[in-house]
Amino acid sequence: MEIPSASSPAPESVSLEAKSPFEMRTNLGEAVPDIDVRAALKTGELGFLHSFTTGSAVDGPGIRLVAWTTACMFRCQYCHNPDTWTLRNGIPVPLHAAIDEVRKYANGLRAMNGGFTLSGGEPLMQDRFAARLFAAVKGMGVHTAIETNGYYSERLSDDELSTIDLVILDMKAIGREQHRRVTGLHNDEVIAFCRRLAEIGRPMWLRYVLVPGLTDIPEEMGAMAEFAASLGIVERAEILPFHQMGRYKWHRLGIDYALEATQSPSNEAVSSAVAIFRAAGLAAV
Numbered sequence: 001m002e003i004p005s006a007s008s009p010a011p012e013s014v015s016l017e018a019k020s021p022f023e024m025r026t027n028l029g030e031a032v033p034d035i036d037v038r039a040a041l042k043t044g045e046l047g048f049l050h051s052f053t054t055g056s057a058v059d060g061p062g063i064r065l066v067a068w069t070t071a072c073m074f075r076c077q078y079c080h081n082p083d084t085w086t087l088r089n090g091i092p093v094p095l096h097a098a099i100d101e102v103r104k105y106a107n108g109l110r111a112m113n114g115g116f117t118l119s120g121g122e123p124l125m126q127d128r129f130a131a132r133l134f135a136a137v138k139g140m141g142v143h144t145a146i147e148t149n150g151y152y153s154e155r156l157s158d159d160e161l162s163t164i165d166l167v168i169l170d171m172k173a174i175g176r177e178q179h180r181r182v183t184g185l186h187n188d189e190v191i192a193f194c195r196r197l198a199e200i201g202r203p204m205w206l207r208y209v210l211v212p213g214l215t216d217i218p219e220e221m222g223a224m225a226e227f228a229a230s231l232g233i234v235e236r237a238e239i240l241p242f243h244q245m246g247r248y249k250w251h252r253l254g255i256d257y258a259l260e261a262t263q264s265p266s267n268e269a270v271s272s273a274v275a276i277f278r279a280a281g282l283a284a285v
């Protein structure tokens, strides 16, 4: 998709579609004036997106169309896409253009029992855009999912949450201090969001990134698994092995990268982590 230049300040030559979020993108929204950014965040009429990816099989059930937002409040040591931390690194996309993009694929997504996933960055940094986009996509009869770190979840009302069929929660840690160590912020809101989802009976998938020397802590994983199982809504727990595909972005952005020498976990370490989540009664993979 080429961004319609008549209704968007995006560079005409930039395509919204990318092979994956590992494509480096910066400064694509730098021409948007501050006043328009503030209006965009308030109304959701305009969103900032790193890209769309078609045909994903790993971002929710079935084959997915994924939109990757820019801006994030966390600074995860293992972040694969630090170019998505900054709102204006994304392409400014009018809400109607984002809706049209999903509509293009709606028939196929329904036919393949797939759907639309909004990921990031952190999608709820642009909560009005996210809420309005989900409402429109839900209106097309397409399955909807959000991949979120949960920190700004209170920005969505229960009605807005009801337009999201699945919450994929990236849980960074269960311990408050460990969460701060991994992300720079505490996790009070994340825990509260889990409890809220349980109260209103919304399905959730949990994702946990296994990083040798940082998150491969059996007690931490055990406590997280027990907590997740106690919610009664977690349909699936995914252990994601850390990898270095995003390292070049840290280098090119000039950000200190604490995991420079960290290796991917061994197959045995991944199996051990999966076993911890399964022992709590979760469907872990």
Ligand code: SF4
Pocket: 072, 073, 074, 075, 076, 078, 079, 080, 081, 082, 084, 120, 121, 122, 149
């Ligand atoms: S929440 Fe996601 S996008 Fe934000 S810093 Fe962490 S890994 Fe990166």
